[in-house]
Amino acid sequence: MENSSNDAKQKFSARYKEINIEDNQWPSSEDKLSRQKEIENLTPLLINAQAPLVICLDAPWGAGKTTFVKLWSHYLRSLEIKSLYLNAWENDFADDPLLPLISTFDKWIAAEDEDSTARAAWKKAKKFVPGILKSSAVAAAKAASFGILDIDKELEKLAGDVVGGAVGDIVDSFNVKQKSLEQFKSQLSVALEALPDDQNNLVIFIDELDRCRPTYAIEMLERVKHLFDLDQIIFILAMNRDQLGKSIQGVYGASFNGAQYLKRFIDIDYQLRTPSIKEYISARLDEPEISGYFKARKEGRYDLEHIIELMAYLALRFEYTPRDINQLIGRLKLIFRSIPHNHYLDESIIVPLLVLRQENPQLYTKYSKDALCANNVIEFLSGKKIGEGALEHRIAVMFGYLIAAAKDPYSNQSMEEVLAPWIKWSKTLTEIADASQVQSELQRAVNMVIELANGDREFRMRRGLNELAFKRIELAGEINFS
Template sequence: MTTDASTPAQRKSIQLRFKGVQFDTSVWPCSEDLLKRQVEIENLSQVLLNAQSPLVFAIDAPWGGGKTTFFRLWQHYLTHEKKVSLYLNAWESDFAEDPLLPMLAILDRWLSDQSNSTAVRKAWEKAKTYAPGIIKSTAVAATKAATFGALDLDKEYEKLASELSGGIVGSLVDSFNIKKKSLDSFKIQLSKALDALPEGQENLILFVDELDRCKPTYAIEVLERIKHLFDVDRIVFVLAINRDQLCKSFQGVYGPSFDGIHYLRRFVDLDYRLRTQDIGAYINARIRQPEILEYFNSRRSERDDYEYGSNVLGFLATRFDFTLRDIDQFVVRLKLILRSIPHDHYLDIPLLIPMMALRQENPDLYARYVESALCANEVAEFILGGPIGIVVFDHSMAVAVGYLIAAARDPHEQTSIDHLITPWSEWYEHAKEKDPQAAIISTVVEFASDCRDWRRRREMQKLAFSRIELVNKIDVS
């Protein structure tokens, strides 16, 4: 997506899409800033908008660590401040013969619209005529057929590219000289075209996302193109990377002993580690989405089940090392399940969310529990991350474990679950004098022993299982 603050009319109409929700870029802070990135973004913007350029700046975070969301919010802020920024998803364009093409394409979408500046338009048109001299020869044919086909390929360089692809160049020295001349001329014209930046904006911010998800060879080519072709004053590249993963990609190309960290330093001038967030606050915001709250409000829940859900999901996210992307996907599946429930039905969230996590993290144990909930204590130890009598957990998880055990009660009352409750009762008896967790352990026993409405809960359990299986057949990205 390109955001362009070049004219008042365009600025007024600009909107960005954030996780499927459009938001007005005239408003800052953004309501979707669930991780409170505002100060971080404002400070980085002031540094990079006024930094000595050219500059390549890397935002480092693990997969699912919120880099794309951070970029979207950052673009939102820049647009609100009437600054120009451009966005390229490298992973979505790694089919290109040459990564230079998608880079030129996003520049073209911005600069070709500068109808109020004849000098800028002319400079960019000239820059495009030099592009064939620096684009990989195998990509020229694809260039003319692709969406970037608007390129006005200069005849001399088009002929050169054709000869290169056919392997009939008479002089490699001449070929090199033409490419060098093309590159120098391209940079000169691009520098002139950057006068399209709004008054008061020193540098163009160009975000490159998902670089670590690209094919290793393509990721390397992107870095090389940025460093060697866009080392132009007033351009700042901001890369979203998972440093460890990207270095492993380099090793996949150059061998396991290759020093990927040292190699990456050749291309990146400055690093920034995206700070760790309060996962609990993020989950609490995500779980309170209108669609989820509407589900509970429409069923007149007697207690705040969504708060239980938030706390349980927070515990499980820590237990299973969920990334922000994992949490988003989990909440999407939860919303799909709640949407599918008839209005006159209800699900126990303290049971549903642990079952969703179990289905994701241990499908075999989940299948055994669905077949017979008599393995409830084994499930409890797995989701809590430790054995009965030792593991530490909170009140919300105590309710969840109590529900898991209570669900083992046989609908025909032929099977006792006393043997499932006994280990918790014994733990409580030992703990009630000196263990601060005694009240929490007591909650497990209380909910596991509760026989009220167990037939209705059994039906809710079956409904939950059917919906969990349904949403796990859906690819949630």
């Protein structure tokens, strides 16, 4: 099947793009997971809290911590409250996490007037940095200052002596570092005068800490605790606390309590609200490349809504994490890329079979060879035997397609055995409806399965429906998205 020229130009991105908020409007159009109230309720804590303070923003991987932090920073900006942002993972190539922290401060203070008290104090604070840095970072700072270090010659020499072993006594080495630390913190406190007159605390967001090298994450926490434990500074650390605790345990050994270790650095824990599965899927499918694809389709709005319903149903059934959902959407994007706008999308076949291939490869292979086992597939995907539980309309459409795809519209193949349990279920529901004189939603859904399964007209021009779906799924199924 050849793509049209327009389809061929359709771009595919394997990564989810980070939000970029340029205006000062609140609520933000980028708030896809309804975080507005959560952010507004948390903000008074920042404004009124007694610093120093370290807050852990805890959530599983993929639950939207980065987006939350950026929306929160955006909200603070709309209130004219100054905050700083540091992505720890993007900077874990640094020998010492102090360098990116210093750089983040430097970009803020650099906006101050040249002759301001804050800028003068910060200039002095940076002179003491070499005495605090790790030895390898001092060497790097000498080679290239990254535009942030204003190193006094005597302090540079002193720092070099410390790391080079020229200081004969280890106590002298310790005293140098301690003095550098004291002077750095003293000057940093003065530099905080750059805060607006009506703002008590500087808010510093550190994101993606749990994705860093464990040793780097530990050093970042220690730098925050020992160098920036000052009045007027509040840190918000976005992380999966459980995962980071396990990473730390991996560094220190199985008997080490990583979770207890983190308590040394964190004053307040906040568990980020986990969005509903459907809410999360809708947000992930609201990317320009996906929404643009569906806008170009004749039935695009219905197709997209149907996919969201199917994915939500199956994700709940198999207890998918955000990472699992991202994997599934990544594969779907590849499949969308292979289907021109004017061709059938067949999401009622493709979505469940993608999940089936992941969750039960043996049953997937069996169905690919003989789709008359469709009821086995349906029972596995639903977790119920036919004749039990509720059945929503869009899910009934999916089940009907899975059965209908087993039928060759050009043959006299019998579907009686496959449809027998559905017909029995329909008769039972009919008897109940006759007694109550009300046709239930469940009865209509069951009848929908039977109608689609027998829908010769619906599938007459789509011979080989399953075969084409399997080819697309096999291509996408071999690729993992992290």
